[in-house]
Amino acid sequence: MDKNTSIKRVLVTGGRGMLGNDLCRIFDEKGMVVFQTDIDDMDVRNYDLIRKTIEDNQPEIILHLAALTDVDECERSPEEAYLTNAIGTKNIALISKNCKLPVVYISTGSVFNGEKAEPYDEFDKPDPKSAYSRSKYIGEEFIKDFSYSYYIVRAGWMFGGGPQDKKFVAKMIEIARKNGKLSAVNDKFGTPTYTVDFANGIFNLIQTGRYGIYHMGNTGWCSRMEMAERIVEYAGLKDCPITGVSSAMFPLSAHRPRMEAIDNLHCRLEGFDWMRHWTEALSDYITTTLLQPQKSTLTIKEM
Ligand SMILES: NC(=O)c1ccc[n+]([C@@H]2O[C@H](COP(=O)([O-])OP(=O)(O)OC[C@H]3O[C@@H](n4cnc5c(N)ncnc54)[C@H](OP(=O)(O)O)[C@@H]3O)[C@@H](O)[C@H]2O)c1
Structure with missing residues (x-):
């Protein structure tokens, strides 16, 4: 278990997506050796290629972010969703076991059916309703069944990415x-x-060796309209009226749960109080990063 505190080399799948870019930068800034892979250099559907990349680079943990994340596209092409999100994750899990590497699998609060009135915690039972959510949940099951050791970390509505x-x-x-x-x-x-808070939370979590399933959203929850109100406020856009509308006005291919808020209960019980309130994180993101992009000086190993 304590082996985790000495982790220095991390291999990231889906490392050039919204979360991946921020996570790789943050891990690099913290002094980790980061192998940033994405579909062009390490397609997670290709077991042999993953195996070879792991053997060549000798990471001490796999951070598995790669996924098809367009929820409506997943609904239209469910087999593609299952191939990448479920089978791709099975590949990672099997290699984790064969190479004796812990894995962090990023999952989603949309694995629940959305019928609960309150946010979901880790002890609620998943019941995914869209192809995307099913594929991510099957990925969780493969990680639990096959990996060497795991952290499954569910995020909420992710924001970040800067420019x-x-x-x-x-x-x-x-x-x-x-x-x-x-x-x-x-x-x-x-x-x-917020991707930055989430990445910092993952960094903290992998030092603990306290494996399991965790929810890791910023604290608090809201409707899309409440989030839009805060976005406009923090962006300094005065006099921008916001009308609340029913989701029925925007018919989409995939089912969206009414409630997909997550409660970080497991983190709280373990004493991992790393996540700030979403309004503070959103204000920080908009004012210091989105509207004021900064230069980067990275040493990440592009694959
Ligand atoms: N965004 C959210 O609100 C949210 C919420 C909860 C959980 N999550 C989870 O968080 C993780 C990161 O999400 P994100 O928002 O950063 O998504 P993203 O921007 O779409 O990043 C996903 C990355 O995975 C890559 N990818 C797709 N298929 C792949 C394959 N077969 N092999 C290797 N890489 C592949 C994508 O490449 P291409 O762009 O070239 O396809 C992309 O760079 C995902 O696992 C997602 O399910 C996201």
Whole structure:
């Protein structure tokens, strides 16, 4: 167990995605040797290639972020979702066991059916309703069944990425600037999760050796509309009215749970109080990173 405190070499899958870029930078800044892989150099559907990459680079832990994350595309092509998110994760789990390496698997609060009135904790039973959520949950099961040792860490509505941000926060700011008004869904609830806080949380967690399933969102929860209100405020966009609308106005291919907020109960019980409130994290992201991008000086090993 204590072996974890000496981890220095990490291999990251899906390392050039939204979370991957921030996580690799943060681990690099903390002095880790980071092997940043993505689909072009280590496709997680290719067992032999993963095995060879691990043998060549000798990491001490695998951080498995790679996934097909377009929820509607996964619904349209469920076999693709299962191949990458489930079978790709089975490959990682089997190699973790064969090479005696712990693995961190990033999962999602959308593994639950969304019918609960309150945020879900780790002791609630998953019941995924979309192809994406099913594929991620089957990935969890493979990790539990086959890996050497594991941390399964579920995130909420992720935001981050800075200048490359094309997701909810950047989109809301772009539309607000263009149209001077916004509409946002007021009947879906989640836990905003800042990539930077999440990556720092993962860093802390892997030092502990306290394996298991953890929820790791920023604290608190909100509707998409409440999040949009804070985005506009922190971006300094005054006089931008926001209308709350029903999700029925935006029919999408994939089911979105009404409630996908997560409660970090397991972390709290273990005394891991690393995550700040989502409003503080969002304000920090918008004011210090998204609207004021900084230069980077990385030494990450691009594969
Ligand atoms: N975004 C969220 O709100 C959220 C919430 C909860 C959990 N998560 C989980 O967090 C992780 C990171 O998500 P993210 O938001 O950073 O997603 P992202 O930006 O889409 O990053 C995922 C990365 O995985 C890569 N990838 C896809 N197929 C691959 C394959 N076969 N082999 C290797 N790499 C592959 C993607 O490459 P391409 O871009 O070239 O396809 C992309 O760089 C995922 O496991 C996701 O399920 C995300």
